[in-house]
Amino acid sequence: MKQKISIFLIAVFSLLACRQDEESIQQIDQVLNIYVKNADGKDLLKPKIADNYTSVALLDLLADTDQKPVNSSILINSDSIRYVEYVGGATRLIKDSINPDSKSYYSSMIMRFTKKITETQNSVDDDTIRIEYNWTPQKFEVSKMWHSNKLVFTKTDTQPNIVNIVK
Secondary structure: OHHHHHHHHHHHHHHHHHOOOHHHOOEEEOOEEEEEEOOOOOEOOOOOOOOOEEEEEEEEOOOOOOOEEEOOEEEEOOOOOEEEEEOOOOOOEEEEEEEOOEEEEEEEEEEEEEEEOOOOOEEEEEEEEEEEEEEOOOEEEEEEEEEOOEEEEEOOOOOOOEEEEEO
């Protein structure tokens, strides 16, 4: 009987020792939804419409190999508007790490837009984007984004990371 109680107590203490405090879990908020529109608000990511882009690629400018492709997806929201979803994957460099409990990082990428001109010819339009991130032990989040050196996004608490680019 003592052996069963000992085994039970060891099992309970083992489970309690493995339990994590909810405050020690870091929140990650780094997904960006990037909408590309013209000045009239028309979605430019519908590839079957004339003068729209047929593809968008993200290329890492800070990677060991120049212009390394970065994963992204073109998704469609509930209003049938397409957007580029960037989850992560680009190289991040430290911008500021003076405070050990608060660090800033940045990524730089080319956003390559391809448009079909004729059946055999494409037009490529390269823009640059820079994304800044903030890190604390409690949270890692996107802070700001620039498109062609113009600030187009600043993080607001509890709001989704939605970026609108006008081309």
